[in-house]
Amino acid sequence: MxxxxxxxxxxxxxxxxxxxxxxxxxxxxxxxxxxxxxxxxxxxxxxxxxxxxxxxxxxxxxxxxxxxxxxxxxxxxxxxxxxxxxxxxxxxxxxxxxxxxxxxxxxxxxxxxxxxxxxxxxxxxxxxxxxxxxxxIAEQKEQILSECTMLIQDISNRKGQCVNRFSEWIAQIIAGVEESAVLWNSTQNVQNIMNDVADATNIESILVSSSMLGSLKEEVMKVAPRDTRSRTASDCSLRCSSCSEMDSASLLGLLRQESSPDVEYQETEFEETEQTNAPEENIPNLTASVSDVAVPEDKTDSSSSDSSPPRQDSLGNAPLVARQVSSSSSIGRETSQTPRDAGVTTLFGTVPWPLRCCVVGPGGRRGKLRWEGGRLHMYALGEEIEEPHFMVQMSVLQYLVPEDYQEVFLVLETDGRCLGRVYIRLWGRIRRAQHFLALCLGSLGPSYRKSVFHGVAKRGAPGETLAGGKYLTPEGLTSVQALTGHLEWGGGYIKEKQRGLVVGANAGKPELDAFFHICMKDQPGRRFACAFGEVIQGMEVLHAAVTHLRNSDVTISDVGVVLASTAP
Structure with a gap:
């Protein structure tokens, strides 16, 4: 014993x-x-x-x-x-x-x-x-493995359902935040109409106020709670919510870009853009149809007066303007005579209004979350965002990005004018695509925001490419150094030159791994060493960028990723 x-x-x-x-x-x-x-x-x-x-x-x-x-x-x-x-x-x-x-x-x-x-x-x-x-043992193995397979499938289905529910919750929150901003702006416009009506002395003024009121009611109804699943991604796909946010002065500190050295598979004989003093009216306006639909982001300022300039709503709707028929009609009028949109009063006090939501990443850096074109957009980290009421961790939102491919967007601007938005589908299982995604999100620090396209290779010829990739460092310099290692080059990643391909342009050198080219024209028989994505929308914006690069800089004013979420 x-x-x-x-x-x-x-x-x-x-x-x-x-x-x-x-x-x-x-x-x-x-x-x-x-x-x-x-x-x-x-x-x-x-x-x-x-x-x-x-x-x-x-x-x-x-x-x-x-x-x-x-x-x-x-x-x-x-x-x-x-x-x-x-x-x-x-x-x-x-x-x-x-x-x-x-x-x-x-x-x-x-x-x-x-x-x-x-x-x-x-x-x-x-x-x-x-x-x-x-x-x-053989019988039990077969039975256990069969049950495990069924359980894994059930867990996978449940995980998908869980992600869908979570995605809907996030979409509902962001849609509510967007709606609150639109309602805030609408209240200010109602006050302007009331002021104009109070001072109206002729039929024309009354008719203008009546017309503005009808437009205002229509805009308010557009953001009423509703099912938006029928909206397509193309509804507002090229509307740029951040076009008005570009501070042209911030671009003055960018260093002039230089072309990269000649390497195999790389288009490097590109025209360096040179700033000229040519008058703006001489620059061909090839993108008027694109920039006309650009929608600046609604930046609500609770301290703004009734005479604040009109703003567009954050869902990409047309600008809502209650014009002052008489510029002096509201001078000296106390604001207490008209109702103010002070928020929503509850048993616990007044709810902050309008609501604000953002994504937060490593180091507390923040980025916008916007509901645009029927889809949820997450912008790159690093913006100065007013203290939000809701914050969502980036690590949680990244779970909503498909593993096989990701869709990123670039907002292009030149001379303070928005050219439009470009959507790129990345082939997510390629490390080079994941590296590009990190630079679109700023998840590893730097991002392509404020990056300048530095040239056009083989301008006008087959295989023409638009060259970019020099991101800004925290010190204000430019770099093309890889943020991660062991990015692919050559081998099974070689593809024939086709319009819309997004490719590496670094000869496989880590110190140049942030370089990328976008193919503008097919060139049968010639190949790129590593293609990792393709443009799925906005080629006309890129062609406009190629044209403008003759006389001025083209900047990526904003950048981010489209999340795989359903509409609220």
């Missing part, structure tokens, strides 16, 4: 040594290999330490000492402990507890494992259905 007790204690002690204290799983080769933290000497399985590392600051789960060594993935495996764990697995649970003999049979009637002695002593009887252990 004493020997059995001692054996049990030894076995328990060994199990403790080969078990990770975080997940309580035995160390296993490949999936749960043991690694030791060098500073304190405590050992854990690699996946558990990686999970802790991904949360930010890694501390030892046992002694709480902060770990500041190399990444957990680089720590060596403790093979001695792994060997001990494998030996423990082999020694536990494979012998008959009564006889110590190998378990080789299974009794279906008793639902028990049997050794040869058990079989002879108790189970060679009528009614006992005994099968070989190997047959029982």
């Amino acid at each position: 004493a020997n059995n007790t001692k054996s049990v204690l030894v076995s328990a002690r060994m199990e403790e040594e080969v078990t990770c204290v975080v997940c309580s799983e035995l160390y296993t080769r490949g999936s749960r290999e043991p690694v030791v933290l060098p500073l304190c000497g405590h050992t854990f399985c690699r996946p558990c330490l990686c999970n802790l590392e991904n949360t930010g600051r890694l501390s030892c789960p046992t002694c709480r000492q902060t770990y500041a060594g190399p990444p957990v993935d680089k720590l060596p495996t403790v093979f001695a402990l792994l060997s001990l764990s494998e030996h423990f697995r082999k020694s536990e649970g494979h012998g008959c507890q009564r006889h110590g003999s190998p378990v080789e049979f299974w009794c279906r009637s008793c639902q028990l494992p049997l050794c040869g002695h058990c079989l002879l002593d108790e189970h060679v009887k009528d009614g006992h259905r005994v099968v070989r252990g190997t047959d029982f």
Whole structure:
């Protein structure tokens, strides 16, 4: 009896040594290999330490000492402990507890494992259905694997439903925020109409106020709660909510761009843009139809007066203007004579109005979340955004971006005028596409916002490309250094030159990995070394950019990604 007790204690002690204290799983080769933290000497399985590392600051789960060594993935495996764990697995649970003999049979009637002695002593009887252990294991494996497959499918379906519900919640919040801003603006316009009517002295003034009131009611109804799923992505696809936000003075500090060196597969003989003093009226306006639909973002200022300039709503609707028929009609009038949109009063006080929502990423940097063209748009981090009422973590929203391909957008501007918006579909399983996405979101720090297209390669000829990629660093300089490593080049990523392809243009050099070209004209028989996406909307905007690059800079005034969310 004493020997059995001692054996049990030894076995328990060994199990403790080969078990990770975080997940309580035995160390296993490949999936749960043991690694030791060098500073304190405590050992854990690699996946558990990686999970802790991904949360930010890694501390030892046992002694709480902060770990500041190399990444957990680089720590060596403790093979001695792994060997001990494998030996423990082999020694536990494979012998008959009564006889110590190998378990080789299974009794279906008793639902028990049997050794040869058990079989002879108790189970060679009528009614006992005994099968070989190997047959029982094969049957159970097939059944368990089948049930696991069904469970995985069920979990996958449930995850999809969960993501859809979550996506709808986010869309509802952002749509509500957008609606609150439109209603705020509408209240100001109603006040202007009331002021004009109070001072009206002729029929023309009354008719103008009546017309403006009808337009105002129509605009308010457009943002009434409704099902917008029938709206298509093309409804407002080229409307730019951020065109009016471009501060032209901020572009004066950009360094002049220089062409990159000639490399194989790269179009580098491009015209460098040179600033000229040519009058604006001499510049061909090839994009009037595009820029005419540009919609500036509604920046609500609670301190603005009744005479504030009219603004467009944030859903891309036409500007709503209540014109002052008499410029002096409202001078000296106290604002208390007309109702103010002070928000919504509840039992707990007044709700802040209008509501504001944004995305927040690493370091607390923020970006806009906008409902545009029937789809949810997330803008790059790094904007100065007024303190919001709702903030959504970028890590949560990125879960709504499809894995296979992502759709990003670039808002192009020249001389303070919006050219329009370009939508690009990235082939998401390519690391170079993921790198481009990071620069569209600013998730790794810099972004392509305020980046300037620096030239056109092979202008007017087959294979013509628009060249860009020099992003701004926090110090105000430009860089094309890769933000991540091991980006693809050549091999299976070579594609024939086709209009709309977005391609790498760096000769495979990490220090140039942010360079990209957009193909403007087909060139059969010639190839790009690494294509990672394609333009799906806005080629006319890019052609306008190529034209304007003869005389002026073309800037990416804003950039972001379209989220896979349903309309509210």
